Amino acid sequence: MAGDNHQKRILIADDSSSVILLYKQLLCTPGIEIETVSNGVDALKRMSEAAFDLIITDVHMPHMDGITLCRELQKEEVTQKVPIIIVSDFDSETDVETGFEVGASAYLGKKEVRDTLCRTVSDLLWKYDHVRQKLILVVDDSKATISVIEKGLKENSFNVVTASDGLVAKDLVISMNPDLILCDLRMPNLDGYGLCKWLKMNAPVAHIPFVAMSSGEEQYVIRRIIQYGAAGYLSKPFSTSQLIVLLDRILSDHFRFLLQESERLRIERGALVNSISSLVTALEARDPYTKGHSESVSIIVTGMASLMGAERDDIDLLAIGGRLHDIGKIGIRDHVLLKPGRLTEEEFSQIKEHPTIGKRILEPIPSLTKIIPVANSHHERWDGNGYPDKLRGEKIPIWARITAVADTYDALTSDRPYRAGMTDAKAFEIIREVRGTQLCPDCVDLFFRYVETPGFINGYRKRKDEAIRM
Numbered sequence: 001m002a003g004d005n006h007q008k009r010i011l012i013a014d015d016s017s018s019v020i021l022l023y024k025q026l027l028c029t030p031g032i033e034i035e036t037v038s039n040g041v042d043a044l045k046r047m048s049e050a051a052f053d054l055i056i057t058d059v060h061m062p063h064m065d066g067i068t069l070c071r072e073l074q075k076e077e078v079t080q081k082v083p084i085i086i087v088s089d090f091d092s093e094t095d096v097e098t099g100f101e102v103g104a105s106a107y108l109g110k111k112e113v114r115d116t117l118c119r120t121v122s123d124l125l126w127k128y129d130h131v132r133q134k135l136i137l138v139v140d141d142s143k144a145t146i147s148v149i150e151k152g153l154k155e156n157s158f159n160v161v162t163a164s165d166g167l168v169a170k171d172l173v174i175s176m177n178p179d180l181i182l183c184d185l186r187m188p189n190l191d192g193y194g195l196c197k198w199l200k201m202n203a204p205v206a207h208i209p210f211v212a213m214s215s216g217e218e219q220y221v222i223r224r225i226i227q228y229g230a231a232g233y234l235s236k237p238f239s240t241s242q243l244i245v246l247l248d249r250i251l252s253d254h255f256r257f258l259l260q261e262s263e264r265l266r267i268e269r270g271a272l273v274n275s276i277s278s279l280v281t282a283l284e285a286r287d288p289y290t291k292g293h294s295e296s297v298s299i300i301v302t303g304m305a306s307l308m309g310a311e312r313d314d315i316d317l318l319a320i321g322g323r324l325h326d327i328g329k330i331g332i333r334d335h336v337l338l339k340p341g342r343l344t345e346e347e348f349s350q351i352k353e354h355p356t357i358g359k360r361i362l363e364p365i366p367s368l369t370k371i372i373p374v375a376n377s378h379h380e381r382w383d384g385n386g387y388p389d390k391l392r393g394e395k396i397p398i399w400a401r402i403t404a405v406a407d408t409y410d411a412l413t414s415d416r417p418y419r420a421g422m423t424d425a426k427a428f429e430i431i432r433e434v435r436g437t438q439l440c441p442d443c444v445d446l447f448f449r450y451v452e453t454p455g456f457i458n459g460y461r462k463r464k465d466e467a468i469r470m
């Protein structure tokens, strides 16, 4: 419900036990932990003692009412960022306005609570996780305006960085990569139109939503800035709540869009990798001695990367890198690639082209950029005597160094036309011998840590044994 994996803690402040029971029933969902108090004083005490993700409060309570409670919570930095839902019997415009003035994130009438509480809680928790705490770049040449906006944004859990004109803002956009830009239109040096135009024409930053603000309400001003690519427009003067509502909406839409985009890219990448992997499998299947080699390398490199504490996304990419590290062999002629006997010097120099061919195959695919070094540099040697670029030591990208160890081990333990696959003991001995000459010492050490894990026995070893038996 909360849209996030960790347990959410909600504090309910209400003096009616039947109302508390109703809220508990409405919010009874795994992932939500509820605590209750019957007045504002106790609520304030609990908020200072423990961390809560949201508070739901009645207005009329003994000892301290809900409005005073909100005011008190706004005074402390720790509690002022926690979203508050005020629930009241009365929902006149004045009540609602007072609620928002004292820092409530939502105001519900008791009659509508049954239908709307669950959704409101869910929306607020989602916003708090994904929208608030974003970095907003505020650009205005008026110090007074900046100060008011900065205060309002910070009170609502946003992080803020400020600039006095478009030129200063350009540098900050590049160095700080804000999540949204809120910008005045009329400024010295570079005005808001110029900044918006520059932003939208620069691919790496063009995705950042741009919100314009100006005292000019003429339609043509709004039309012009929207045409330049602005996501929204605010007419000065505006209240903090107007600003927050607009930013929440734009950032929520933007975040959902980014999520959908990344999911689309993930699916596309999966389909692409599957088709390229089939090519590699077909390539390897023609030669019984290399059958399953790339898959085996993939298992080892992902195991090693997990041990290193690599991020999940990187491990997934490295799995693809392992599978595609020899993709360039597609470009090598069959009579050379499949030759059973010893290769001539000329033939070996053709084989040595496969890393560069692999790099060229992967280069046009943006989502696989990170694994290009795996394809291009897995035959580099730690001592600088490898190919294609004779890179030395740490100049060889780390993923390529890891792949080189996995590649060497799998090659040594696989059958070749001229010799049977070595035992683990023999292969380990050879790998130890070339530690620091052919192979990166740290990666060799990491490899030996990996072979001691259940991942090696149950994953790689099992699959290898199956492949040998086939």
Ligand SMILES: [Fe+2]
Residues within 6 Å of the ligand: 325, 326, 354, 378, 379
């Ligand atoms: Fe290779």
